[in-house]
Ligand SMILES: Nc1ncnc2c1ncn2[C@@H]1O[C@H](COP(=O)(O)OP(=O)(O)OP(=O)(O)O)[C@@H](O)[C@H]1O
Ligand SMILES: Cc1ncc(C[n+]2csc(CCOP(=O)(O)O)c2C)c(N)n1
């Protein structure tokens with residue numbers, strides 16, 4: 001079935017029927033605005049991200065259900081980075097007219113499944129025709145108790161630097177895909193179906209363990225740079241303790257230069273955070289749903305900039321870059 005057979009409002013109605021209800025959502029899909037009630041003492045968080053065909057994904061590299069999930073996860077990851085919980089999701093779509101309703105149903109199911117997994121509800125969106133690529137715009141709202149908010153700005157010299165999960169898997173999968181090869185399944189899953197570390201972000205916020213936090217979307221060093229700029233500090237990063245998956249290590253053995261992907265590759269959607277040294281045992285004990293947290297360095301005064309060192313403490317040249325859409 002083609003989208004032309006059911007029209008814009010037919011498609012919206014298909015989504016509306018499947019969207020979940022939630023006690024905070026007084027009015028969801030179907031009026032001019034969504035209407036929500038935020039709990040007393042909670043701050044409203046909001047973040048938005050675009051995914052554009054051939055810039056963020058290629059059709060044929062992953063199925064539409066998985067693309068729907070990724071569209072949600074990359075947004076929810078920004079809530080995780082502030083210690084928030086997820087409330088509402090808004091889905092903007094620019095759809096090529098020849099897209100099948102089956103593909104759109106699969107995509108919407110992926111969006112709705114991921115929403116349910118993160119405790120969010122689809123509260124609205126916008127649908128229009130695209131003359132070319134598929135455009136996906138996702139906005140999330142969440143909330144966090146005022147005292148628990150974690151920003152990029154709170155890192156202090158002496159804090160330790162931690163990262164969740166493993167780094168470089170997604171970028172390595174992307175490199176394989178761009179070269180026309182099929183990445184190993186574990187790497188492919190990390191690229192196509194990343195998991196927002198929402199529970200970890202909440203625990204760090206609730207227990208007051210993180211002084212600053214960001215999610216790694218553009219690459220470890222690039223996103224670390226944002227914490228350092230916002231907090232007016234520098235950092236030491238130990239290259240040889242970066243957490244790497246077995247699949248990544250296997251590739252690294254054959255090609256040592258791949259380590260740059262763990263430092264700069266991007267789309268890891270792991271949490272990078274700083275924490276006072278006296279909380280190290282509490283942080284190290286956090287392995288939520290099997291996701292490890294690894295200490296990869298420490299925070300220095302601002303005049304040190306970023307110092308990347310090897311296992312012997314010798315300085316190494318940081319690779320250039322991180323992802324920039326126009327660079
Ligand atoms: N076109 C825009 N108009 C207004 N604000 C923008 C625009 N683009 C980005 N921003 C804002 O700039 C800041 C940095 O955006 P950026 O997209 O780099 O962050 P991010 O969402 O954490 O990263 P990523 O998009 O890689 O997940 C955010 O506060 C974002 O809301
Ligand atoms: C086809 C294709 N080409 C390149 C990439 C790599 N890529 C795209 S956006 C991004 C950073 C995060 O995005 P943003 O900053 O927009 O949130 C990265 C690493 C991809 N995923 N698919």
Ligand SMILES: [Mg+2]
Nearest residue numbers: 078081215217
């Ligand atoms: Mg972010």
